[in-house]
Amino acid sequence: MSAFDALGISVLAISYDEPDALKDFQDAYDITYTLLSDPDSKVIRDYGILNTLIAEDDHPWFGIPFPGTYVTDSQGTITHKFFENNLVLRVGPEELLRAVDGDALSEYIGNPVSDTTDAEPKVFLKGEHLAVGVLQHLVCQIDVPQGRHLYADPAPQGMIPFTLTLDAQSKLVIRELIRPASEAHTMASTGEIIQVNHGRVELRLPITANGAITSTTVPTMLDLSGEVSWQTCDEDVCDVPRRSRFEFSVPIEGAVVPEFMTKPGNPKVRAMDGMKHFKKMSSRRQS
């Protein structure tokens, strides 16, 4: 929480759990942000994000939201929101901080960016590890020399756009590549209008590890590999298309799972009595 505190960010987390369940959760994990209880799902309904796919008599599951996160500026205006179809997935702290204050986080894994004027891409993961279910961005960054440009996607015929491709593997969840907004550029020689990027250009690929949410066998390291392709041009000349492979390993942080779903001795077991609250929750919702 220190990074959030340092930036003066108010963090609120709300669920349909009863207050005492959240209090136990808070104590068990030394949570310092504000946990809020919405036991009748009124706030969830008012926000319009009740998971209506779950039948009202399907206890205790009915009442949960489509999980998601809103980020506001200091005027209370929503500037970003993050929702995922899979309720296991959620946005990571790195992206929440970035949403509020740009690249506030300095930690990274992989191939860090150096102060170079060469158009050489760097690939790295923001954060200290990859946490199961938490989406983080694999970043590919390139500094385009002044007077030159990269092609956005789609590139003109015969040229290639700046692209990051991650090799698929079964333990990885890979979402759609996020590209920066491109600029219209008129070629002096032909008058053709093309979409390009200048200066520092970043591609961001949301990824996470899926592991196995009820297993203790989450790997401790995961190898990431893939390819970057790019081509820089100026008004007259284009360099030949280039491709570069990258490969590095990232530590994996396992999922925190309810204790009644884990094996004895699992170091990720919760300190709170989850089964007690689960029974209470189920009983209250059935009455």
Next chain:
Amino acid sequence: MTIEIETRGEKTEHGWRDVDGFIGPMQPGFGPRTDPKGVFPTGPDIGEQLPAFSCLDVMGNPFDYAHDAKPTIMLFFRSAVW
């Protein structure tokens, strides 16, 4: 808006693997794994004010949210219990 349920998945020796590779005891499309497929409601839009609301804090006391001149991160999560 018609919302579809994501039911893709396969049974493995450790449980049901969903479309993203996560393994759990319940079949995708049922109970807590009733996830949407495609477009689904995500509430207030970017550019709107985060709506005020009332709920309870962890001690069971009333909590009223109103904007307080700080950037705010507001998370709606499934449950701390399961």
